[in-house]
Amino acid sequence: xxxxxxxxxxxxxxxxxRGGRRADRAFxxxxxxxxxxxxxxxxxxxxxxxxxxxxxxxHYNPVSFLTSTRWAPSEAVAGSSSVNPYGIVQFIYGTxxxxxxxxxxxxxxxxxxALYITEMAPAIIRRPLSYLVDLLAAIPSVVYGFWGVxxxxxxxxxxxxxxxxxxxxxxxxxxxxxxxxxxxxxxxxGVVLAIMILPIITAICREVFAVAxxxxxxxxxxxxxxxxxxxxxxxxxxxxxxxxxxxxLGMGRAIGETIAVTMVIGNSVLAITTSILGQxxxxxxxxxxxxxxANQPFHLDSLFVVALWLxxxxxVVNVAGKAVVSRTSRDIA
Amino acid sequence: xxxxxxxGAVGLLSRxxxxxxxxxxxxSVVMAGTLALLLWVLGYxxxxxxxxxxxxxxxxxxxxxxxxxxxxxxxxxxxxTIMVGIATVIAVPIGVGTAIYVQEYAGPGAGTARFLTDVLxxxxxxxxxxxxxxxxxxxxxxxxxxxxxALGLVMTPLIVRTxxxxxxxxxRDLREASLAMGIGRARTIVSVxxxxxxxxxxTGVMLxxxxxxxxxxxxxxxALGNDLFIETNPTKRMSSLSLQIFGNAITGYRTAQxxxxxxxxxxxxxxxxxxxxxxxxxxxxxxxxx
Amino acid sequence: xxxxxIDISGLSAFYGAFRAVEDVNLTIEPGSITAFIGPSGCGxxxxxxxxxxxxxxxxxxxxxxxxxLGGQDIYDRSVDPVxxxxxxxxxxxxxxxxxxxxxxxxVASGLRLNGVTKRGxxxxxxxxxxxxxxxxxxxxxxxxxPGAGLSGGQQQRLCIARAIAVKPQVLxxxxxxxxxxxxxxxxxxxxxxxxxxxYTIVIVTHNMQQAARVSDNTAFFTVEGVGTPGRLVETGxxxxxxESPSVKRTEEYIAGRFG
Numbered sequence: 001x002x003x004x005x006x007x008x009x010x011x012x013x014x015x016x017x018r019g020g021r022r023a024d025r026a027f028x029x030x031x032x033x034x035x036x037x038x039x040x041x042x043x044x045x046x047x048x049x050x051x052x053x054x055x056x057x058x059h060y061n062p063v064s065f066l067t068s069t070r071w072a073p074s075e076a077v078a079g080s081s082s083v084n085p086y087g088i089v090q091f092i093y094g095t096x097x098x099x100x101x102x103x104x105x106x107x108x109x110x111x112x113x114a115l116y117i118t119e120m121a122p123a124i125i126r127r128p129l130s131y132l133v134d135l136l137a138a139i140p141s142v143v144y145g146f147w148g149v150x151x152x153x154x155x156x157x158x159x160x161x162x163x164x165x166x167x168x169x170x171x172x173x174x175x176x177x178x179x180x181x182x183x184x185x186x187x188x189x190g191v192v193l194a195i196m197i198l199p200i201i202t203a204i205c206r207e208v209f210a211v212a213x214x215x216x217x218x219x220x221x222x223x224x225x226x227x228x229x230x231x232x233x234x235x236x237x238x239x240x241x242x243x244x245x246x247x248x249l250g251m252g253r254a255i256g257e258t259i260a261v262t263m264v265i266g267n268s269v270l271a272i273t274t275s276i277l278g279q280x281x282x283x284x285x286x287x288x289x290x291x292x293x294a295n296q297p298f299h300l301d302s303l304f305v306v307a308l309w310l311x312x313x314x315x316v317v318n319v320a321g322k323a324v325v326s327r328t329s330r331d332i333a
Numbered sequence: 334x335x336x337x338x339x340x341g342a343v344g345l346l347s348r349x350x351x352x353x354x355x356x357x358x359x360x361s362v363v364m365a366g367t368l369a370l371l372l373w374v375l376g377y378x379x380x381x382x383x384x385x386x387x388x389x390x391x392x393x394x395x396x397x398x399x400x401x402x403x404x405x406x407x408x409x410x411x412x413x414t415i416m417v418g419i420a421t422v423i424a425v426p427i428g429v430g431t432a433i434y435v436q437e438y439a440g441p442g443a444g445t446a447r448f449l450t451d452v453l454x455x456x457x458x459x460x461x462x463x464x465x466x467x468x469x470x471x472x473x474x475x476x477x478x479x480x481x482x483a484l485g486l487v488m489t490p491l492i493v494r495t496x497x498x499x500x501x502x503x504x505r506d507l508r509e510a511s512l513a514m515g516i517g518r519a520r521t522i523v524s525v526x527x528x529x530x531x532x533x534x535x536t537g538v539m540l541x542x543x544x545x546x547x548x549x550x551x552x553x554x555x556a557l558g559n560d561l562f563i564e565t566n567p568t569k570r571m572s573s574l575s576l577q578i579f580g581n582a583i584t585g586y587r588t589a590q591x592x593x594x595x596x597x598x599x600x601x602x603x604x605x606x607x608x609x610x611x612x613x614x615x616x617x618x619x620x621x622x623x
Numbered sequence: 624x625x626x627x628x629i630d631i632s633g634l635s636a637f638y639g640a641f642r643a644v645e646d647v648n649l650t651i652e653p654g655s656i657t658a659f660i661g662p663s664g665c666g667x668x669x670x671x672x673x674x675x676x677x678x679x680x681x682x683x684x685x686x687x688x689x690x691x692l693g694g695q696d697i698y699d700r701s702v703d704p705v706x707x708x709x710x711x712x713x714x715x716x717x718x719x720x721x722x723x724x725x726x727x728x729x730v731a732s733g734l735r736l737n738g739v740t741k742r743g744x745x746x747x748x749x750x751x752x753x754x755x756x757x758x759x760x761x762x763x764x765x766x767x768x769p770g771a772g773l774s775g776g777q778q779q780r781l782c783i784a785r786a787i788a789v790k791p792q793v794l795x796x797x798x799x800x801x802x803x804x805x806x807x808x809x810x811x812x813x814x815x816x817x818x819x820x821x822y823t824i825v826i827v828t829h830n831m832q833q834a835a836r837v838s839d840n841t842a843f844f845t846v847e848g849v850g851t852p853g854r855l856v857e858t859g860x861x862x863x864x865x866e867s868p869s870v871k872r873t874e875e876y877i878a879g880r881f882g
Contacts, residue, residue: 014695014710016703024705027519028438034430035446038493041486042449045460048467112363120360129364131612136371138608140547142575143378143597146582151377195370226353249455256457258550259579284459288550291463292557307463311456318455439682506719510782512680514733514789515709524736528723 049308056301060084065305069093071269071286073296086302088283088309090272094186095282095313098261099254101190106198107247113198114205119231130206137199145263148192153183153264160187160277168275181277184266190276192260197250204249204325208242209235241324248321255314258284283310375601382598385591391599395560395592399581402588406596408563409577412477415567416556417545419481420488425538427485428492429527435493436500437522447497453490461486462551470555477567480556484548488541495537499530532614539611543604549575574600626693627653627792627823629674634688635852636669636678643669645852647688649842656815656824658834658861661844662876666853667827670844671795674825675711676704692793709737712791712822716798718778720770720785727766729781733789748788755821756784757814776807783814787822794818796826800833812837831877835865843873 057065061084068087075085117129164179181187212235220230266279267289273280281289283306294300390405431450435443465483473479503526511521527534552558558576559569574596581593629651636644644666651657659667672678673686676697690697697707720729728735730749739745749766753759758780762773770781779799786794796815800808815824815837828834834841842858857870868874 014692014697014702014706016701016706021517021703021705024517024519027522028434028440031430031434031438032440032442034427035434035442037427038431038446038453038489039442039449041489042453042456044468045456045464048464049460052463052467109363109367112360113367116360116364120357121364132368132371135605135608136367136374138543138547138604139374140549140575140600140604142547142549142579142582143601144374146578146593146597147374147377149582150381151373195374198367226349228353228356229349231356252455256455256459258457258459259575263579263583284457284550287459287463288553291466291554304463304467307460311460314455314457314460315452318452322451322455504719506715506717507721509677509680509713509715510719510721510785511732511736513675513677513708513713513715513795514736514786515705515707515791516733516736517705520736524732525721529721531723 046308046311049304049311053301053304053308056086056298056305059298060086065302065309066092069272071281073290073294073299073302076297076299078297086298086305088302088306090269091281091283091286091306092309092313093272094265094280095255095284095310097186097276097280098189098193098265098282099251101186101276102193102197102254103247103251105190105194106201106250107243109194110198110201110205110246110250111243113202114209115231115235117202118206118209119227119235130203133199133202135199136195137203141196141257141260142263144192144196145260148188148260148264152191153188156188156191157181157183160185163187164277168277175274176276178275179277182266182279184264184279186265186273186276186278186280189261189265189282192264193254193257196257196260197253200253201246201250204246205239205243208239208246212238241327245321245323245325245327248317248324252314252317252321255317256284256310258288261285262288283307283313378594378597378601381594382596384594386595386598390592390595394562395577395581395589397561399560399584399589400586402591404592406572406574406577406592406599408559409572409574409596410599411563411565412480412556412559412571413546413573413575415565416477416480416484416552416571416573417542419478419567420484420545421538421542423482423485424488424492424541428489428538428541429496429534431489431493432496432500433522436497437518437526446493450490450493450497453486454494458483458487458548459550459554462554465551466554473568475555475557475570477556477564477569477571480552480571480573481567483551483555484545487548487551488545491541491544492537495540496530496534499533499537500526502533503529536611536615539607539614543607543611546607547575547600547604549573549579552576553579574603628691628693629793629823629825630689630691630694631670631674632689632691634670634673634686634690636666636673636686637684638681639683641850642852644673644844645854647855649855649858651823651825652840653823654819655839656819656826656837657840657842658838659825659827659842659844660829660831660834660876661853661856662846663829664849664853665844665846667842667844668797669853670855671797671825671827672713674793674795675708675713677708677713679704709733709789710791711793711795712786712789713795714779714782714786714797714799716801718775718782718802720773720778720781722769722771724770725767726762726770726773726781729770730784730788733785737789749784752784752788753781755787755818756780757810757817758784774807776803776810779803779807779811780814783811783818787818791822793823793825796824798827798829801829808833831865835861841865843868843870843876845872845876 064084065086065088069090070087072085113133117126121129160181163177164181167177168174168179216234217230220233261282262285265285267281268279269281269286287303287306291303294303392407393405394408396404431446434440435447462483465479469479469482507525508521511525552573557570559572564571578593578596581589631647631649634647635642647670661667669678674690678684678686727749730752731745734748773781800811838861841861841864843856844853845856846853856872865877
């Protein structure tokens with residue numbers, strides 16, 4: 001019988017080879033090293049940013065960065081520490097305002113697109129439609145900025161002028177929409193960011209809608225519900241926190257966007273502009289604008305202060321968004 | 334409840350129908366609007382880019398004076414290739430290695446690594462650039478290596494995430510079949526698990542490459558750019574396609590903007606090609622077949 | 624033939640804090656087929672997986688007690704689990720050929736991964752293994768095509784060929800036919816009877832007829848309820864266990880399955 005020749009006549013030793021399984025342990029150690037590098041890189045990032053920001057935070061009162069809306073590097077003097085010329089509140093304001101605007105504009109559209117793809121589109125075009133929307137995420141930031149300047153801003157001008165003419169004259173609310181509108185603005189930055197985060201929010205919403213149980217949808221339809229009623233009964237209630245989480249994650253992405261924003265926001269650094277039609281800066285845009293030309297005392301160090309706060313802000317927003325999204329998926333699962 | 338029993342229900346029914354139709358119309362308009370937006374961006378860049386994109390653009394460096402016409406972004410294309418190459422060499426082993434540690438070994442700290450990977454994905458790339466400036470540029474100056482390092486930091490968490498997902502899709506049966514034959518854990522991972530997940534892993538890497546190609550902000554803080562000549566030495570400051578688009582776009586000269594549009598079209602084409610390859614590779618996956 | 628006797632004494636298996644199987648004592652004779660039967664959750668698969676130290680590959684899983692293979696405890700500190708698995712092969716419930724490999728590469732994979740690269744040696748082993756698995760005649764013309772392209776029954780025989788290619792002494796089979804049609808099942812059963820002259824075979828099965836058809840000895844496991852450990856109730860020659868079990872539980876189980 002052929003099989004007999006295969007069977008081992010002498011049992012091989014079961015004993016552990018001398019030195020153990022060296023290759024196995026080495027491989028595991030290598031992968032552990034890779035994981036350690038990932039962990040270390042985040043910690044190192046925080047530490048090095050603090051280290052670079054430290055001279056400026058020692059020279060000026062660390063809190064004073066957060067109490068002024070005026071960024072005037074030319075007024076910095078090496079010896080004196082009387083007044084901190086590096087106020088960063090207007091940048092935090094710019095970052096929060098533009099990313100909030102982006103979220104408000106993008107979320108309804110993203111929900112609509114995701115509902116269309118998961119609930120209305122014929123099955124064969126669902127995947128192509130998803131790919132096309134995902135393509136919006138593949139377009140580089142610098143291209144969005146360039147397109148924003150030449151295509152979007154001219155198109156926004158009548159809209160901005162209209163807002164300034166109408167809402168701009170309403171008492172109280174007018175402050176947020178007062179003109180004049182030159183194109184480069186928080187508004188333009190918000191719209192560009194909205195386009196950039198639209199595919200991100202859509203993708204998460206699509207996943208959230210897709211896990212709505214189909215038997216509940218069938219049950220609603222069998223009761224005589226129209227499609228809208230079915231969505232309201234079986235899909236949207238379960239998706240609420242998923243949508244919230246998606247929105248936060250989209251906003252988190254908008255907070256860090258740099259180049260596109262820099263190209264359309266106008267880059268004014270001297271004060272908070274209350275009107276969304278006015279010009280300003282975000283934390284990311286001021287860093288990229290001034291970093292390689294920072295030649296005033298404590299100028300570069302202060303840009304690292306901005307980077308540090310930007311890191312903190314993006315961490316908080318992303319972890320919060322992640323937590324909300326993962327709680328939803330646990331509920332569903 | 335039943336609508337056909339009385340005429341009184343007709344009003345209710347028609348109101349419900351109107352709401353439903355309004356929804357259908359609204360969603361269709363939103364979807365069409367989104368596609369139109371995509372078309373607007375791609376079409377605009379396409380039309381403007383084709384005005385100048387040609388052999389000269391792909392084989393020349395920019396003219397010494399930005400206001401002059403002609404020239405191209407060859408040095409940026411080469412710089413992008415070198416820096417994305419460096420980034421890939423850094424990010425793939427670390428990214429896939431981390432995914433293996435987290436998913437296959439689940440050793441101590443795996444949960445932390447997984448959580449911090451998600452955190453890293455959300456960190457603004459400009460902050461990553463500032464970090465590389467602090468650890469590298471401060472000591473060794475602006476360089477292609479610094480740019481590659483920054484792009485590598487952008488790519489790594491993306492690769493960890495997709496790789497981890499792909500490894501999770503490899504059935505436990507296959508690992509058991511291999512282990513039960515008396516094959517060690519490392520051999521099992523290298524010879525059985527990774528080949529099975531390979532197309533998914535490649536998809537993840539390609540998408541990360543596409544993302545890195547388009548990055549601009551971190552390069553401004555690390556590679557700085559170099560518009561004068563072709564630089565292939567990664568220890569020197571270096572240009573990239575994205576940096577040249579940015580630099581030429583903001584000059585205000587029509588000639589420079591023409592180059593920038595051609596560059597933007599080239600960059601979009603490259604990114605879309607990588608994205609497309611990634612999707613195609615991902616489709617004929619050994620995992621998907623099972 | 625070398626001594627392939629397996630002596631299990633005081634074996635318990637755990638998933639984390641949960642004790643899945645308690646105090647199993649059993650001797651498995653060389654050159655025979657032993658069937659593990661019993662209701663779902665009784666721990667028979669867990670015991671099987673403890674015989675080649677596969678159980679411990681599940682995170683949090685561990686065992687206590689002794690399993691002697693030819694007198695040597697496979698759980699001894701000096702023993703390498705990888706060497707144990709080389710000596711004791713395994714076939715799984717679902718056929719699991721490597722999807723990225725051809726038929727040839729699947730069978731050769733164990734040897735290759737253990738460092739054998741000579742083409743002549745590999746060719747010979749692939750052929751004898753496929754012949755032993757009664758698959759050679761069906762696939763000899765297309766050794767280069769993917770293993771995943773075979774039918775379910777052929778895939779399972781391919782997995783058997785792959786398992787015996789590394790020349791194990793013992794072959795563990797975990798419900799190898801549960802996903803197969805009756806004809807493929809019979810082919811595998813014929814194969815087991817041929818293979819027992821060369822290998823000690825242990826099979827877990829839910830199919831009483833199968834246990835009665837192929838096995839020389841039968842071990843009956845049971846479990847009292849959810850959350851309690853499974854136990855070995857009785858063991859003996861298959862004929863005796865099926866015709867005159869000494870324990871009431873065994874009789875009820877077998878009768879229930881036959882009735």
